[in-house]
Structures are given as C-alpha cells and as structure tokens.
Amino acid sequence: MPYGDAMAARTRSEERRAEIVRAALDVIAERGYRGASLAAVAERVGLTQQGLLHHFPTKEALLVAVLKERDQWDAVPDSRWRADLLASLVEYNAMRPGIIQTFSALLGESVTEGHPAREFFTERYGTVRASMAAVLRAEYGERLPGGLTPERAAPLLVAVMDGLQYQWLLDPESVDMPAAFRDFLALLGEDPGPGGA
Amino acid sequence: MPYGDAMAARTRSEERRAEIVRAALDVIAERGYRGASLAAVAERVGLTQQGLLHHFPTKEALLVAVLKERDQWDAVPDSRWRADLLASLVEYNAMRPGIIQTFSALLGESVTEGHPAREFFTERYGTVRASMAAVLRAEYGERLPGGLTPERAAPLLVAVMDGLQYQWLLDPESVDMPAAFRDFLALLGEDPGPGGA
Structure with missing residues (x-):
C-alpha cells in the first residue's frame, strides 16, 4: 500500500x-x-x-499499557518535582483504589519467573529511583537532613509508597496512607542535629 | 470410631x-x-x-499454610524483640529469595476481590503492626527519637520491609535490601534535636 x-x-x-x-x-x-x-x-x-x-x-500486556499510560499522566518534569508533591500524589492515589490495586497486584505477580510484566517493573523502578534521587538532591543537596544521600533515600521513599499501598488496600479503615506517608517525609526531611548521625 | x-x-x-x-x-x-x-x-x-x-x-491455601508456618518459625517473643533484630531478619530474608518471592507474589494477589489469601494478610498486618509498635515502645518509649509515636512508626517499618522486597526481587544487583533497611532504622532511631519536629 x-x-x-x-x-x-x-x-x-x-x-x-x-x-x-x-x-x-x-x-x-x-x-x-x-x-x-x-x-x-x-x-x-x-x-x-x-x-x-x-x-x-x-x-498482562494490556495492564502494563495502562500502567505506562498512568505514569505518563502522573509525570511531572524533574525540575518541577518537590517532595511535598509526592504527598499530594499519595493523597490522590488514596482516591483511586482501582488503578492502585491493579498496580499492586501486577507488581506482586511480576516478581515470579518469566512474568510478562517483570521487565516493565524492573525498568520502571530503576527510572523511578533515579528520578526520586534527583528530586531529593534538588531539594536537599548532597545529604538529606536525616543524614542519607539522595541515592540511599530514594529506594526507601519508593518502598514506603508501595508498602503502604498494600496495607491500605487490605485494610483501608486501619491505615491512613497519606498521613503515614507524610510521617515518612518528615523523617527524611528533619535535621537530626548534632546528637544525631 | x-x-x-x-x-x-x-x-x-x-x-x-x-x-x-x-x-x-x-x-x-x-x-x-x-x-x-x-x-x-x-x-x-x-x-x-x-x-x-x-x-x-x-x-493458595497451601501457600498461606506455608507463610503461616514461616511466621511461626520467625517469631520472637515480643519481650525479646529489638529493632536491630529486624535488621538481622532482613539480612536473613535476602538469603532466601524463594519464600520472599512467594510472600510477595501472594501479597500482590491478595489485594484483589475475594482472593483466598486476603483474610490471612489483613489479619497478619494488623498483628504485625501491633507487634512492631510494641517493639518500638519497649525500645524508645512513647515517642521515637525521630518524633513519631510507636503506632505511627509501625506501618512505615512494615511498608519499608515489604516495599524493599519488591525492588530487591526485581533487581537484586541494584538494590542492597539489608543496607537500605538499616538506613531506615537509623532514620527512625535518630534524635532530630531541638531544630527538628
């Protein structure tokens, strides 16, 4: 043709x-x-x-396409990210359980052998950790107030978001996901002072 | 008979x-x-x-039985738990990817509607959060050095353990799970000083 x-x-x-x-x-x-x-x-x-x-x-291929599309809609240029925007994102996520459940279920499956979503999640986490490290560096410089470098804080930030999602999806009455996430941001951002690390 | x-x-x-x-x-x-x-x-x-x-x-019923049995073997009497034992547990988990993968995959599935493992995980997280809060209270009293109460720190502690497991299972070369978890314990246990929360 x-x-x-x-x-x-x-x-x-x-x-x-x-x-x-x-x-x-x-x-x-x-x-x-x-x-x-x-x-x-x-x-x-x-x-x-x-x-x-x-x-x-x-x-699985369709759901990966949905999650990729969500990532594009959620994307904020690296230069405009701030840690408090992450709190807004978690707040927003608490209003859309369907997509969060889909993300969490597919993430769970993806760690098994040869799962079709494994490559997507592996790549995504590499990118997300790097992006979060950049956000933290822009906000705090080479060392966060709590003492960690941006590269060491980034996987914790991502882990808390994901881990809280499971607890919240299982028991939304018992787990205040946005409040818990703000608690974590406060831990990261607080100066331990001379008595700390 | x-x-x-x-x-x-x-x-x-x-x-x-x-x-x-x-x-x-x-x-x-x-x-x-x-x-x-x-x-x-x-x-x-x-x-x-x-x-x-x-x-x-x-x-699923068999795997839930396996996870319950693991919880019994991993159990430490509440009075003997210390936060640094958790670091040892995470270190140990990094040596047994099979059971961690099974836990993570089943946790992922369990957040979907009517999944047979949902009740197990919902109950487990209620118990684990309470147990972690008790451990943190025994170690730090009513307020952790970072400023959180034991009840507010407990879901974060559990979230970090679970979330790191996913990142580590997907990409063990890039994620040092035990080191990242120790970073988190240090954040929880550090005194933010008079300038902090």
Missing part, C-alpha cells in the same frame, strides 16, 4: 490502542483488577475478544 | 499436613513461586494430586 495509507493505518491502530487502554482504565475503576478481563474491555470498545487480542495479546 | 481412634486419625492428618507444608517450602526454594504447583508438591510427598487436594483444596 502507498506510504500515506500505511501511515494512516498505523495512526488508526495507535488510536485504537489508546481507546482500548482508556476503556481498560474505566473497567478497572468500576470492577477492579479481577473484573478487568479482556472480554469486559473488548465489550466496552465494541470489539470481539479476538479483535482485542490483535492489539494486546494478553491481559 | 472410638474416641482414641479419632484422635489418632486427627494427629495423622495433622502430621500429613505438616509434611506437605515442609515439602512445599522445599519446592518453593528450588523452583520458586510458579514452580510450586500442587502437582510438584504432591509428587514430593508421594501423594496423588487428588490426595493432596484432600488436605489443601487450592494452591
């Missing part, structure tokens, strides 16, 4: 993919991780399941 | 269950979470898969 037609076909396919990803996000919000079957998403966009498989060969 | 026979039958069944749980732990250590199929465990103990299902109706 002529070059122009091939371009148009690729654009249509990309638009279709984007539409499927948005539909998957809706289904996740309404029915959660387990309810987000390929069949439910296909129905939402008026495709057969076979038609959907043409764009996303597995449920 | 007479009372004594019933007792004996129950004991035999409990012994059989314990044997299956130990076999499952071995299979997990050798083959990881995905390799720990009911078929593989049944073969290890010389049972048919049907025979195994009599004791554990699902893979």
Whole structure:
C-alpha cells in the first residue's frame, strides 16, 4: 500500500490502542483488577475478544499499557518535582483504589519467573529511583537532613509508597496512607542535629 | 470410631499436613513461586494430586499454610524483640529469595476481590503492626527519637520491609535490601534535636 495509507493505518491502530487502554482504565475503576478481563474491555470498545487480542495479546500486556499510560499522566518534569508533591500524589492515589490495586497486584505477580510484566517493573523502578534521587538532591543537596544521600533515600521513599499501598488496600479503615506517608517525609526531611548521625 | 481412634486419625492428618507444608517450602526454594504447583508438591510427598487436594483444596491455601508456618518459625517473643533484630531478619530474608518471592507474589494477589489469601494478610498486618509498635515502645518509649509515636512508626517499618522486597526481587544487583533497611532504622532511631519536629 502507498506510504500515506500505511501511515494512516498505523495512526488508526495507535488510536485504537489508546481507546482500548482508556476503556481498560474505566473497567478497572468500576470492577477492579479481577473484573478487568479482556472480554469486559473488548465489550466496552465494541470489539470481539479476538479483535482485542490483535492489539494486546494478553491481559498482562494490556495492564502494563495502562500502567505506562498512568505514569505518563502522573509525570511531572524533574525540575518541577518537590517532595511535598509526592504527598499530594499519595493523597490522590488514596482516591483511586482501582488503578492502585491493579498496580499492586501486577507488581506482586511480576516478581515470579518469566512474568510478562517483570521487565516493565524492573525498568520502571530503576527510572523511578533515579528520578526520586534527583528530586531529593534538588531539594536537599548532597545529604538529606536525616543524614542519607539522595541515592540511599530514594529506594526507601519508593518502598514506603508501595508498602503502604498494600496495607491500605487490605485494610483501608486501619491505615491512613497519606498521613503515614507524610510521617515518612518528615523523617527524611528533619535535621537530626548534632546528637544525631 | 472410638474416641482414641479419632484422635489418632486427627494427629495423622495433622502430621500429613505438616509434611506437605515442609515439602512445599522445599519446592518453593528450588523452583520458586510458579514452580510450586500442587502437582510438584504432591509428587514430593508421594501423594496423588487428588490426595493432596484432600488436605489443601487450592494452591493458595497451601501457600498461606506455608507463610503461616514461616511466621511461626520467625517469631520472637515480643519481650525479646529489638529493632536491630529486624535488621538481622532482613539480612536473613535476602538469603532466601524463594519464600520472599512467594510472600510477595501472594501479597500482590491478595489485594484483589475475594482472593483466598486476603483474610490471612489483613489479619497478619494488623498483628504485625501491633507487634512492631510494641517493639518500638519497649525500645524508645512513647515517642521515637525521630518524633513519631510507636503506632505511627509501625506501618512505615512494615511498608519499608515489604516495599524493599519488591525492588530487591526485581533487581537484586541494584538494590542492597539489608543496607537500605538499616538506613531506615537509623532514620527512625535518630534524635532530630531541638531544630527538628
């Protein structure tokens, strides 16, 4: 087919993919991780399941696409990140349990052998740790008030966000995720003084 | 059947269950979470898969039994816990990726609707948070040097342990889990001084 037609076909396919990803996000919000079957998403966009498989060969591939898209929407240019924006992000996450549940469930699966989402999460964490270190460096310089370097604080910051999500998803009445995260930011940002480290 | 026979039958069944749980732990250590199929465990103990299902109706039920058993082995009387023992536990966990992977994968699944391990994890986290708060209170009193109460520090402590496990399982070369956890303990235990909170 002529070059122009091939371009148009690729654009249509990309638009279709984007539409499927948005539909998957809706289904996740309404029915959660387990309810987000390929069949439910296909129905939402008026495709057969076979038609959907043409764009996303597995449920995992579709969910990874949803999580990548969320990362793009959540993204803030590195130069504009501040630690207190992270507190806002956690506050916001507490209002959207569907996507947080999907993230947490898929992260859990991804640590098993040969899981299709493993590469996505491994790369993502490398990027996120580096990005968080940059945020902390911009805010505090080479050493945080609590005594850690940005590179040593970054994995803790990410771990607290992820770990709190599990506790909160399991028992939202008992775990105030945003408040707990603010407690952690305060620990990172406080000067231990001459008696400290 | 007479009372004594019933007792004996129950004991035999409990012994059989314990044997299956130990076999499952071995299979997990050798083959990881995905390799720990009911078929593989049944073969290890010389049972048919049907025979195994009599004791554990699902893979999830068997894995929850394994995790409960691990919790019992890892248990330290509350009066003997100290924060630095937690660092030793994390050090030790870094040597047994199979069971940590199983824990992390099942925790991930458990946040989905109606998952058979959800109740186990919800109860476990309630217990673990209370136990960690007691440990921190015994060590630091009503307020930690960093300024938090034991009840506010406990969910962070648990979150860091869990969150670091995911990062470490995905990328053990990039994440020094025990060192990162010691960094966190130092943050909790340091006096922020008069300029702090």
